[in-house]
Amino acid sequence: MYRAPRGTRDILPQEQPYWRYVEQKATEICRLYGYERIDLPMFEDSQLFTRGVGEGTDIIEKEMYVFEDRGGNSLALRPEGTASVCRAYLEHGMHNRPQPVKLYYIGPAFRYERPQAGRYRQHGHFGCEAIGDADPALDAEVIDMAWQFFVSLGLGRFTIVLDSIGCRECRPAYLTVLKEHYSPHIDEVCADCKVRFEKNPMRLLDCRSPQCQTIADTAPKSIGYLCMECIEHYAEVKRYLSSLEIPFEENPRLVRGFDYYTRTVFEVQPQEGGSQSSLGGGGRYDLLVEELGGKPAPGIGFATGIERIILGLQQENIPVPILPGPQLFIAHLGDKAKDTALKLATDLRHNDISVIMATGGRSLKAQLRQANNLNIPKVAIIGDDEVKAGTVVLRDMATSQQETVPLEKLPELLG
């Protein structure tokens, strides 16, 4: 028997209310903040991600679904959305639109990882990006947006963690200092850190291996080596956040898993419970558009994992709206009645009434049982008598009351 591939799953009807709820909250927040929806391809030229996200990252090195199509092109299922949005920004000349361009997307992302609670190989992403403005007020607005999103969902137990990791000007000097701190101890650190030291020294900081803790704890922090502009930018972001009364926690070791980040980085972390350390995250990427071959344009954005949000909703017992089911079930007895029933179902649907008609030639008893099991509030019963009289018996399933009504009165009785 076939099964869904490892790390993928079916989102069954009973779970749909959660997805609809999250999507509805996401689109609502985006509407309020003036973000427009963009739908992006699920696969791209794999180079877009290797150049954008960065070659030294886990996502590119071991988690990307790369494949060659029949034309010999190297493509990759998107592991995240930011690179694609930047590509679209360039491809469609969006620098000619009023800046910043504000876009959001909802859809799956793919990473080849060992699945576990809240982690899938295909997972739902909601993200938004503002490209074309370096104003720290925009950083604050994006963080505010993430905050308001989680608040509007009803989630209570989460924290915003904030850091600044410098820019093209100050990062090189910082990395030099960081490497100087590590080089006397390079034999003591874990195997991963030895690689990080060479390929991606920023990542040394968020190693959690016990043998690296002391050295990571005592390592110089990026915020101590920011240039004047980055210091000011970071101070402004924090000032705006404070005036918006967004609580945040600074963590000088927050690094994030993508190479494109500059200056502001942040993460939304659950305070407890779930083993996954992040509900969402984002940051500024002032060099990415340029790195992808465009005229320089700063950007900032964030992305969230929908499965993890839903997990949080379920853990916190947050009720979500139920989705409406059919309003009417049509039961019938006899061939003529069946003809009438089929036509009635169609007429009612034209009047925007959701109808299920019995099929399969079952007894009336069985048809009513089915209506009951489907939780449909009203049943129209049509037999030979009703066909002759041009009526139906309309039964209320909750009260067991029923009355005979003319066919043509049904739309107004149900509408």
Added chain:
RNA sequence: GUGGGUGUUGCCUAGCGGUUAAGGCGCCAGGUUGUGGCCCUGGAGAUCGAGGGUUCGAAUCCCUCCACUCACCCCA
């Protein structure tokens, strides 16, 4: 990639060396005429994750593999 846990019908579970693998939920049907839910009766549905081994005999013991799951790593 590394480690732990678990695999018996659509779902939950019993059985842990000896008849046709049992029960609950759900599904389907019946309990006289055209009426659901409660109750009663019946039915369908399981190559006991797969392969191999031990044994007169394996769902049950052993080995291998696979899947699921949780955690690490990393991330949404």
